[in-house]
Amino acid sequence: MMNSFMKIAGKIGAQKHLVAIRDAFVAMLPLTMAGSVAVLLNVFFRDIPNNLGWTSFSEAMKPLIELNGYVYFGTIAVMALIFAFALGYNRAQHEKVNPIAGGLVAFGAFVATIPQTVKIITELAGVDKTVIEALKKLGLTLLQEGGKTNLETSQWGAITTAYAGATGLFTAVFIGLISSEIYCFLMNKKLIIKMPENVPPAVNKAFAAIIPGTIAIYVSALLGYLPAILAHIPLNDLISSYVQKPLMGLSQGLGSVVLLSFLVQLFWFFGLHGHNVLGPVLDGIYLPALFENTAAYEASRSVEHLPYIWTRGSFDAYAQMGGSGVTIALIIAIFIFSKRKEYRTVAQLSAPMGVFNINEPVTFGIPMVLNPLFAIPWLIVPPICCAIAYLATVSGLIPPVYQQIPWITPPGLYAFLATGGNIMAALVSLFNIFVAFLIWTPFVIAANKVEAVED
Known part of the structure; x- marks a missing residue:
């Protein structure tokens, strides 16, 4: 059963289209992080001072606030355009054809579907x-x-951020995959314009992409044109209404959040990188939710109007402290209760990195893979932490996560920054570490007895 499970999971993790989607989201990280920094700075330069009545401070910071607005507009507000290019680039690179042209074709194809x-x-x-x-x-x-x-x-001739931003991501995935598949297929079938050998390579590559790129963009434009003519609704709105919103709605249930958290741990238990295997789901559904929350906050400047309860950053803020399995709590439990020298050595080496959510030394040093001693806490701790944070968010105790923060940000501080400086969110994150510590402790103590038996 384990072999079958790993075989299926390995195929899912290596599926070329899912890999391209995952890598495209990763490629956007520098831009989306810059946009998130801009929004976060405006929280501290504009929103918090205004709420405290320090309007003179926000007025003094007005040039910087406006500059942050420009950065936001050039990053998160147009992320669907950026993603389309990244997706086309990755698919073309995987198929070993001109990746720059592949990215440009996917970009142009996506723009061709946006209402004019x-x-x-x-x-x-x-x-x-x-x-x-x-x-x-x-x-x-x-x-x-x-x-x-x-x-x-x-x-x-205007492109609104409603289609170029987070709401357009699903359309960018759909059109990006179709256009890049057509482009790559025709390129590999050599349906290209061949130039003489003495032509510079850059010119040769550009001419070779003309026919595949033109056909790909025309097909995409037709897909955008038909719904507008036949159903009087743009393709973007059609996908948003019947695909994106239902999927993201299903993702917002407590059961979905807990299940995904459990599956990540289950893949890790069998030696597979859970976040990579489920990356297309986590990033494809919860990352747009994060960016839509960011856009909603930027528009309303209030956490009361955020559309989604749970976003991609919520997992990291409340259920991945120290890394998968909330292993920062395991390290603390080992320091206090473990009598096994090898465990304490691993904990000492892992603690500095665990503070920054890097837990490979613990995962492979204990190890966690196929380890019956720690299987139960490894599988149940993150889902329990997700449930606690989810209920705290639904109850209004803490706001939803709406800022993208570097995953290496220490526990507590991550939740604080991801919610725009909410202290209660930081306390919930630290409380989850305490809960994880309580769950890990009995198993660490039990491991001492196992060592005694082995001796």
């Missing part, structure tokens, strides 16, 4: 009925709601 016209609604204040009637005669659309009159106009 943006509706702009402007409230008309202080105008009489004569002006309103004149506007109607000009053929302009007027909307009257709640005693207010709004003017609806449109602008061609």
Whole structure:
């Protein structure tokens, strides 16, 4: 059964399309991290001072606040565009064809599916009925709601962040995979323009990608055009309504969160990198939730309007302290209760790295793989910690995670920063370490008896 499980899990972890999706999310990390830093700085320079009544401080920081806004717009606000390029690049690189062209084709294909016209609604204040009637005669659309009159106009050639940001990620995955598959298939079938041998390599590569790239972009544009004509709904909205939102809705249940946390530990127990195997699920569903929370906070400047309870950073903030299995708690338990010299040696070597959530020395030094002594705490500690943090978030005790923070940030501090400086979130993270310590301790003590029997 173990061999079958590892074989299936290995195939899932090595599936080329899932690997490309995972690697594309990883490739975006420098940009999304820069955007998250910009939002986090504005929390401390604008939001917290304003809430405390220090408006003069936020006014003094206005140039820096505006600069952070530019950084946010160039990173998180357009992440779907960035992801499309990264996905096309990774697929082309895997198929050993021109990766730059592959990224550009996927980027262009995704942009070709975005609605070309943006509706702009402007409230008309202080105008009489004569002006309103004149506007109607000009053929302009007027909307009257709640005693207010709004003017609806449109602008061609604009790309809104509603499609270029986190909401467009699922469409970017869909179109990015289709366009890159067409491009790679045609490139490998040699449906290309061949140039003479004396032509510079860069020119040769560019001409070779013309036919595959053109066909890929046309197919993608057709996929975006048909829903707009037949169903009067953009492809982006179609995927968002019938694919993205249902999947992300299912991911927000306590059962889904606990199950995924358990599966990560189960893969690790059998020697497989749980986060890599489940990376397409964790990143493909929970990472967009994180970025949508970031966008919602940036728009409302309030944690009360965040759409998702659980995001990608929630796992790291509350159930991965010290690394998978909350092994920072295991290290503490070993220091206090273990009499086994090899365990204490591993703990001493691992403690400095464990503070920064690097736990390979513990995972492979104890080891945890197929270890019956520690199988139970290894499998149940992260799910229990997830359940505690999830219930604390649902109850309103702590806000949802909405900031992307480097995974090496120490426990407690990670949750504090990921929630925009919420002290209670940090306390919940530290409380989870205490709970994990209580669970690990009996098994560490039991391991002492096992050593005595072996001696």
